[in-house]
Amino acid sequence: MKKRERIEIIKKELFSIYGDREIELDHENNFQLLIAIIMSAQATDKWVNKVNQTFFQHLKTPQDGIEMWEEAIREHIKRIWLFRWKSKNIHQTCLDIVNIYSWEIPNTIKELTKLPGVGIKTAKVYLWVTTNAPYLAVDTHVHRTLNRLWIVKTKLPLQTDKAAEKIFTDDDTAKLHHSLVLFGRYHCIARKPKCKTCPLLHVCPYKKKNLD
Ligand code: SF4
Known part of the structure; x- marks a missing residue:
C-alpha cells in the first residue's frame, strides 16, 4: 500500500477516536x-x-x-x-x-x-x-508514532519535523497533530504499544509489535 493511502487510513481511524479532543493543558487565556x-x-x-x-x-x-x-x-x-x-x-x-x-x-x-x-x-x-494553524508540531509521541508507522524514517524529532512539513500540508494537519499526540500518549506508547487492540494494526509495518 502506498504511503499516501496509509496516511488517509491513519487519519480516518485516528480522527474517529481523537478528532474532537482538545488540548489537555488547563488554561484560562x-x-x-x-x-x-x-x-x-x-x-x-x-x-x-x-x-x-x-x-x-x-x-x-x-x-x-x-x-x-x-x-x-x-x-x-x-x-x-x-x-x-x-x-x-x-x-x-x-x-x-x-x-x-x-x-x-x-x-x-x-x-x-x-x-x-x-x-x-x-x-x-x-x-x-x-x-488552528495547520502545523504538525513534533513531540516525542508524534516522532515515535510516525516512525513506527513508517511515515517518516528519522532519528531525531527535529528531523521528523522537517520531513512532516513536506508530507502534511492539508487543512486537517493540526487535527492530525493532536490525534497523533493522544494516540502516542495512550495507545502507541513507548515501551509497550497496545498493538493487539490498535486500530492501525492492519497498516502498521512496525517490526517489534507487542502482540502478547
Ligand atoms: S500496531 Fe502497535 S506499533 Fe503499530 S501503530 Fe499500533 S500500537 Fe503502534
Missing part, C-alpha cells in the same frame, strides 16, 4: 496556555495541570509574572522537571511580551521562538490551539 506549554516540556500534562491549579491563580497576565519575580515562580513550579530553567524562561518571557511586544503575544513562529523557552514545537502547539 492564551497567556496561560503559552506558559503551560513551556512548562510541559519533558513533563506530563497531568502533572503540569496539578501544579498550575495554584500557580495560575497568581499568574493570569504577563504583568503578574513580572511582579512575581523569578524566585517566586521557581517556588510555585519546583515540582516540575527543569523548574529552574523554566522559571527563568517564564519570567523573561513575561518581560519580553510586555516590553518588546507591547502586551501582545506574537502570532508567528519566527517571533514566538524568540521568546525564552519557546522552541519550534511550543510555538506550533500554541498557534494550533489559538489560531
